[in-house]
Amino acid sequence: MKKLANKAVLFFYIVLALFRKQRKNTAKKFLIVDTLRLGDVIMSLPVFKAIKNRYPDSEVSVTVRSSFAEILEDNPYVDKVIPYYGKSASNLKLIKSLVKERYDVCINLCEGKLNGIVYAACIPRRIGYLQRHKYRDGFFLTDPVEWNGEFKGITAMFLKLLEPIGISGADDKPEMHPQAEDIASVADLLPKAEGLKIIIHPGTRKSTKEWPYYRELIEGLIEQFDAFIIISGDSSEVSLINKILDGLDNKNILNLAGKTALKQLAAVCAVADIAIGNDSGVLHIARAVKTPTITIFGPEDFRLGGGADDKDIRLSADVPCRTDSDYFGIAMPDVGRCKKESCDDHECMKKITPDVIIKKVQKLLKRQ
Structure with a gap:
């Protein structure tokens, strides 16, 4: 029943988003969807650094699995960590929190199943890969990216998603500095x-x-x-x-x-x-x-x-x-x-x- 209710809430907000007035597209507040496994989260660290280097006055928030949230708490390139509690958690609570933050750009690091939530949150610019559900991803994303190059590692995959916002050639070495x-x-x-x-x-x-x-x-x-x-x-x-x-x-x-x-x-x-x-x-x-x-x-x-x-x-x-x-x-x-x-x-x-x-x-x- 809870799963069905979550789907109903998501569907309602997606329909609502269709009729909402679109906000002006700027690059001041970024949301990075990074609800992947621990190793992938570590390999995504260069993404946050690259955004801050290109847009030093921006605010970068990262949605990450709750069990990994602490690993980003002291990261100098992350302003806010948003714990993600999985598909069983309330879609309504997550959507409302994202709407309230009024993000300008969302970069989804390969979690296509969350594109609907980002769309429902009315974030003006939504960047991500076209994955196995290409028509679904194409509907929810404003900047769908197709992979068409030589595989040079997971970090390189993530960094390619920054090209639509004018970032290329960023350092691909993850860095952590324990306190x-x-x-x-x-x-x-x-x-x-x-x-x-x-x-x-x-x-x-x-x-x-x-x-x-x-x-x-x-x-x-x-x-x-x-x-x-x-x-x-x-x-x-x-x-x-x-x-x-x-x-x-x-x-x-x-x-x-x-x-x-x-x-x-x-x-x-x-x-x-x-x-x-x-x-x-x-x-x-x-x-x-x-x-x-x-x-x-x-x-x-x-x-x-x-x-x-x-x-x-x-x-x-x-x-x-x-x-x-x-x-x-x-x-x-x-x-x-x-x-x-x-x-x-x-x-x-x-x-x-x-x-x-x-x-x-x-x-x-x-x-x-």
Whole structure:
């Protein structure tokens, strides 16, 4: 019943918007719809910076999943964070709040299902990609953008949406700068003595992206480098991590799974010497705080993070089963990914062995 009521409210406001007088189109207040996963939110950070650099007197608001809102609270290029509570939340409340703010421009980063809400909020200029529902998107958007270029990463996709407002060639490297209080809040958890500190994030939202050799890797890193290992993870990943750590000597291991907020996690990444993990939001955070990373790619295309430098090592096995080329409902022929929810052989992950990662750690240490 609630779902039906939400649809009825949205339909009413869309019809109402058809008859409302259009406001003058300016570029003073921007709304960015960014209700994506954590890694995508981190990769969208250059968008906010580019807008503020081009329109320094503008106000930038970002709609983001409520669980990720804190990651943007201290961002110098974001004036307001609007938590999004999902499709089950009240459309009426969200539409009224957007109408009240009187935004001039909305840039929707690949969440076509929210184009109707933006239209209903009577925002004069609405920019977004034509996705799988092209006719729907074309109706709701004033500046529909079609993807027609070489895939150069998710950030490049997001930045292309700024071209209708006169922004091109923006820096595509996400940046995060943890606050001093967040760094101080994690300082007491970490060893005071000098030594190699490696943060490892074994968890991921999909089982097909889980690498099976973390236990062996942790043992190898401690044995070869006397490394201090910091394990990160959210509350849903505690069971997986406890299984990995079961029976290991905890002298060189700190398990922070389920114990840190996102801002604290960013601070931990910033003080670590190296971050290792599956293709996940936490590895994107580590890159954004300029920590050298080793990312294990399985079903996803390693190019989704854009261009890599010598501190950004991406491991990807050559397998024939990445046959899908769809991102956000947009076909990209030069991209290969696998969308299976489960996999029996896990070949893309098993081909990447612990000794490969240990050699990459040695390579990073030589560069430092």
